[in-house]
Amino acid sequence: MWPLISVTFLEGVRSRILYGIFLFAIFVVFLSIIFANFFMQDLGKVAVDFNLSAISFAGLLISASLSVNLIAKDLDKRTIYFVLSRPITRVQYVWGKYLGLLTVFLFAYLLLTGISCLVLVYLKSEYVNYFGSFNWLAYLQAVYFDFIKIMVLNSIIIFFGVITTSSFVNLLFTVSTYVVGQSISDVIHFISTGRGQESLAPATAQLITVIKYIVPNFEAFDFKVISAHGMLVSASEFGYFTLYGIVYSVIVLCLAAMIFKKKELL
Amino acid sequence: MITVEKLVKTVKKKQLLPSRKTILNDVSFRVQEGKVISIIGQNGAGKSTVIKSILGFTQPDSGTLNLRAGTTLGYLPENPYYYDYLTLRELLWFSASSFGMKKVDFPEKAKAAVEQVGMQAELGNRLRTFSKGMTQRAGIAAAIVHDPDLLIFDEPMSGLDPVGRQMVFDLISGLRDRGKTILFCSHVLSDVERLCDEVIIMHAGEVRRHLTREDLVLAQKETEILVPLSAQVKQILTTAEYRFKTFTEHLSLYVETDKINQTLDFLRRKEIPVVNVQSSAVTLEKIFYDVVADKEESCGL
CATH class of the missing domain: 3.30.70.980 (YebC, transcriptional regulation domain)
Structure with missing residues (x-):
């Protein structure tokens, strides 16, 4: 599996799209220096939020451009024949591609976090009074959970990648899952209130409850606001959300591997 | 080394009413160790499907396929497309390391493989800079770098100029002399006739003839x-x-x-x-x- 992980890593780091996204994210991170001046009251919080959003957005863009095409390209250009004629099983292929992607994201997140930290160090030294509640650990905590979110999202991309050979359909399904996953807790909150119970048919409410258990709760990994206030989550919460992301990804990848094992590669 | 018995494969037809098309019908043959065997046939005869079945890319509806345990395999797909962001050296390393080759053995094996396909000067170049013929030769190098027992080539001469074709011909010939078992599909019948110990002629998903060298010599x-x-x-x-x-x-x-x-x-x-x-x-x-x-x-x- 290692050869596949390293080849996937090389694919990621040699991709021109990745560099485009990097440049964009770095541009946005540096833009926070200018933008911070517009918000003199909450400058520190805005800067943190701006930097975290840039990293998160870069993660989503890399997923949409690089990850979505990863398996589709192998199937479309028949590179898969070359790979699977080596002693690489289909299960190893799915895991190898996924873990290779994670190494690309790890590289991207480390780089972007490093740059954003430098920007924050500069802003902190320039506007000392506005970073009273700033906490480096809280900042890194938000980046860490964003990485966990990307981990889950990419397992979903791999899952749809083995089902469909079209990267567009994969993107469509992934975006739909992401949107539902981002808003599902709000919807659940709505139907649990009196107004929601009145306006929704019981069948619809039930369907939403089922979806809640299938689609990952992406909002749970959003720690930007907490981080902007310099707050840290408890160790148990930290462990719970980490475990949730890992277990969800493993289940989705096992399903993907099961499907891919049966896939006809004619 | 390979035994194929009564292989049947059907696929769904893309029609309004679901029906199935038979693409392999009762295909049986054996590939003996040290022999060079070619499968020939028109496009759509089922040659590639047989190879894909042997490699496990597709599951037959019925029949059995046996590959001798412990056989190392080198495969060249038809119209190969590799990860073009890799250099030739990286492609060979991917191939060799997936077969468990140690880093210390790699330089020598890679050198030997590229020499056989005449690409010594290209080791450090990215695959995206290669022509179709060069990609084909890079694919052959990736198939032989780990010195496999069995080589399966799907249209190895495709996309090659006459010099390249002769080079592949010499390569297969050399591999045959070294006792390698080779199974390949080709449309270049004159090369097949000169290279092979056995020839399988497929038509409409069936094995229509299985000729030995003796049959061919006798016929001539x-x-x-x-x-x-x-x-x-x-x-x-x-x-x-x-x-x-x-x-x-x-x-x-x-x-x-x-x-x-x-x-x-x-x-x-x-x-x-x-x-x-x-x-x-x-x-x-x-x-x-x-x-x-x-x-x-x-x-x-």
Whole structure:
């Protein structure tokens, strides 16, 4: 599996799209220096939020451009024949591609976090009074959970990648899952209130409850606001959300591997 | 080394009403160790499907496929496309390391592989800069870098210029001399005829002929004697165990060229008139065209 992980890593780091996204994210991170001046009251919080959003957005863009095409390209250009004629099983292929992607994201997140930290160090030294509640650990905590979110999202991309050979359909399904996953807790909150119970048919409410258990709760990994206030989550919460992301990804990848094992590669 | 028995494969037809199309029908053959075997046939005959079945890319509906345990395999796909962001060295390393080759052994093996395909100068270059022929040769290098026991090449000559084709021909020839087992598909019949110990001719998903080298050599050394058609002549030739083929007005008798005088004496003794004597000049190409034209008995083979 290692050869596949390293080849996937090389694919990621040699991709021109990745560099485009990097440049964009770095541009946005540096833009926070200018933008911070517009918000003199909450400058520190805005800067943190701006930097975290840039990293998160870069993660989503890399997923949409690089990850979505990863398996589709192998199937479309028949590179898969070359790979699977080596002693690489289909299960190893799915895991190898996924873990290779994670190494690309790890590289991207480390780089972007490093740059954003430098920007924050500069802003902190320039506007000392506005970073009273700033906490480096809280900042890194938000980046860490964003990485966990990307981990889950990419397992979903791999899952749809083995089902469909079209990267567009994969993107469509992934975006739909992401949107539902981002808003599902709000919807659940709505139907649990009196107004929601009145306006929704019981069948619809039930369907939403089922979806809640299938689609990952992406909002749970959003720690930007907490981080902007310099707050840290408890160790148990930290462990719970980490475990949730890992277990969800493993289940989705096992399903993907099961499907891919049966896939006809004619 | 490979045993294929009664392989059947159907696929769904893309039609309004669901139906299935048979793409492999009762395909059976054996690939013996150290032999070079080629599968030939028209496009859509089922050659690539057989190879993909052997490699496990597709599951047959019925039949069995056995590959000797512990066989290391090198495969060149048809129209290969590799990760073009890799250099040739990285591609070879991917191939070699997935077969468990150690880093310390790699430089020597990589050098040997690229030398065989004439790409020594390209090791550090990215695959995206390669032409179609170079990509094909890079694919062959990736297939042989780990020194496999069995090589499966799907159209290895495709996309190559005459020099490249000769190089692949020499390469397969060299691998054969080193005792490697090679199974390959090709449309270049003259090369197949010169290289192979056995030739499988597929048509419409079926194995129509399985020829050995002896069959081909014999076919080339045969002479065709035409005699008038009659039940009595047919009876005499059958009793004497001659190989013949019945046409509407005559019988064609196939004999080895060095036995021609002996046969003519026999016919004279039996008072069978000879209409014509001609070299049959049966080439693989002729056999192939007969099979494709669905002639049941091609040249007595």
